[in-house]
Amino acid sequence: MEWFKAAEKFNQALASSDPTPGGGAAAAMAAAMGCSLIIMAAQTTANRKATLPEIKKKLEQHMRKLGALKGQLNNYIQEDGAAYSAYIVAKKLPKEDADRQRAMQDALVYAARVPADTATTAIQCLREIDLIKDDIAPIIMSDIYCGQHLLKCAVRCCVENIKANLEFIKNEDWNKKFRQHIDVFLKSC
Numbered sequence: 001m002e003w004f005k006a007a008e009k010f011n012q013a014l015a016s017s018d019p020t021p022g023g024g025a026a027a028a029m030a031a032a033m034g035c036s037l038i039i040m041a042a043q044t045t046a047n048r049k050a051t052l053p054e055i056k057k058k059l060e061q062h063m064r065k066l067g068a069l070k071g072q073l074n075n076y077i078q079e080d081g082a083a084y085s086a087y088i089v090a091k092k093l094p095k096e097d098a099d100r101q102r103a104m105q106d107a108l109v110y111a112a113r114v115p116a117d118t119a120t121t122a123i124q125c126l127r128e129i130d131l132i133k134d135d136i137a138p139i140i141m142s143d144i145y146c147g148q149h150l151l152k153c154a155v156r157c158c159v160e161n162i163k164a165n166l167e168f169i170k171n172e173d174w175n176k177k178f179r180q181h182i183d184v185f186l187k188s189c
Contacts, residue, residue, distance in 0.1 A: 024080030027157035034150030
C-alpha cells in the first residue's frame with residue numbers, strides 16, 4: 001500500500017462515527033509522526049558526505065533509541081482502542097455483578113494510562129531532539145521543528161484524554177498520580 005493510502009485510511013477511520021480510533025490514537029499517531037521526522041532528519045544528516053564520522057556515530061545511536069520509541073508510540077495507537085474496548089466490556093456487565101464497578105474502574109485507569117504512557121514516550125523523543133539538534137544539517141532543521149511541534153501537540157492531546165477519564169476515576173491514589181503526570185506533561189511543552 002502506498003503511504004498516502006494508509007494515511008487516508010487512518011483519517012477515514014478517525015472521521016467515522018466509530019468511537020475508535022479516537023483522540024488517544026490520534027495523539028499517538030501524531031507523536032509517532034513527530035518521532036519519524038526526527039529519525040529522518042538524523043538519517044539524512046548522517047548520510048551526508050560533509051557529516052563528520054563522530055557525528056554520524058552519535059546520530060546512529062540516537063536513531064536506534066528513537067526507533068525504539070517510535071515502536072512504542074505505534075503500539076499506543078492500537079492500545080488506545082483496546083483501552084476503550086475494555087471499558088465498554090466492563091460497562092456491559094450486569095449492574096448486579098459485584099465485579100462491575102471494579103472492572104469499570106480498572107478500565108478507566110487503563111484508558112488514562114495509555115495516553116499517559118504515550119505522553120511520557122513523546123517527552124522522551126523531545127529529549128532526544130535536544131541531544132542531537134545541534135548536529136542536524138541546517139537544510140533539514142525544518143523537519144526537526146515540525147517533529148518537535150507534533151510531539152508537543154501529542155502531549156497536549158494526551159493530557160486532554162487523561163482529563164476525560166480522570167473525573168470518573170474514584171481511586172484517589174490513581175487520581176493524584178494522573179494529576180501529577182498532567183502537571184509534568186504540560187511543563188514539558
